[in-house]
Amino acid sequence: AQSVTQLGSHVSVSEGALVLLRCNYSSSVPPYLFWYVQYPNQGLQLLLKYTSAATLVKGINGFEAEFKKSETSFHLTKPSAHMSDAAEYFCAVSINYGQNFVFGPGTRLSVLP
Amino acid sequence: GAGVSQSPRYKVTKRGQDVALRCDPISGHVSLYWYRQALGQGPEFLTYFNYEAQQDKSGLPNDRFSAERPEGSISTLTIQRTEQRDSAMYRCASSLGLAGALGNEQFFGPGTRLTVL
Numbered sequence: 001a002q003s004v005t006q007l008g009s010h011v012s013v014s015e016g017a018l019v020l021l022r023c024n025y026s027s028s029v030p031p032y033l034f035w036y037v038q039y040p041n042q043g044l045q046l047l048l049k050y051t052s053a054a055t056l057v058k059g060i061n062g063f064e065a066e067f068k069k070s071e072t073s074f075h076l077t078k079p080s081a082h083m084s085d086a087a088e089y090f091c092a093v094s095i096n097y098g099q100n101f102v103f104g105p106g107t108r109l110s111v112l113p
Numbered sequence: 114g115a116g117v118s119q120s121p122r123y124k125v126t127k128r129g130q131d132v133a134l135r136c137d138p139i140s141g142h143v144s145l146y147w148y149r150q151a152l153g154q155g156p157e158f159l160t161y162f163n164y165e166a167q168q169d170k171s172g173l174p175n176d177r178f179s180a181e182r183p184e185g186s187i188s189t190l191t192i193q194r195t196e197q198r199d200s201a202m203y204r205c206a207s208s209l210g211l212a213g214a215l216g217n218e219q220f221f222g223p224g225t226r227l228t229v230l
Contacts, residue, residue: 009153036221043117043204043221044156090155100146100169101219103155 002027002093004104012110019078021107023091033074034092035065086111117222119205125228126195134190134225138207145188147180150202163211195229202226
């Protein structure tokens with residue numbers, strides 16, 4: 001079975017500062033990994049995905065994530081936070097490319113002016 | 114439509130009542146997924162369809178939960194004899210290709226918030 005942990009249910013950063021949202025997974029087989037963002041009253045939007053190609057994955061809105069097998073991690077980063085990045089972020093793992101995702105509990109990102 | 118739509122957006126019901134939640138996927142999307150999201154948690158997989166066929170219902174909590182997609186488009190998630198523990202956000206997603214196909218992306222709807230009193 002797969003599982004996802006996200007360290008920190010709430011992360012606050014200043015505008016312009018580095019964003020780092022942590023995701024660790026467990027999977028008995030090589031996983032597919034995803035980051036989704038959820039804005040208030042909206043559905044989840046795919047930010048980026050790892051599908052066993054490049055380990056450094058670039059997504060929308062300047063976000064990127066690096067797959068580190070040795071650390072079973074897929075942390076999400078952005079060099080400079082914008083106010084519009086304030087949202088909830090979910091990491092998810094799937095072993096069969098999205099037939100059924102296992103989501104982490106989410107991290108709420110606040111961006112301070 | 115432009116995106117996945119769900120109705121109603123909010124549903125308040127009394128314990129013991131049946132509820133039906135509707136999902137209207139993006140036009141042409143062949144796969145449809147249902148998730149449940151408790152407050153402060155990530156979405157939890159319930160079931161999914163390829164076209165009208167239900168492929169996996171392993172995530173449905175018990176036999177009070179059922180889903181159908183009779184014509185391969187709109188889907189209904191039905192909860193019978195609701196209980197307070199059923200209160201959650203119920204999310205639907207659809208994808209253009211078949212579930213499990215590499216490169217497939219799930220597009221999520223805004224969800225239905227169900228409150229059981």
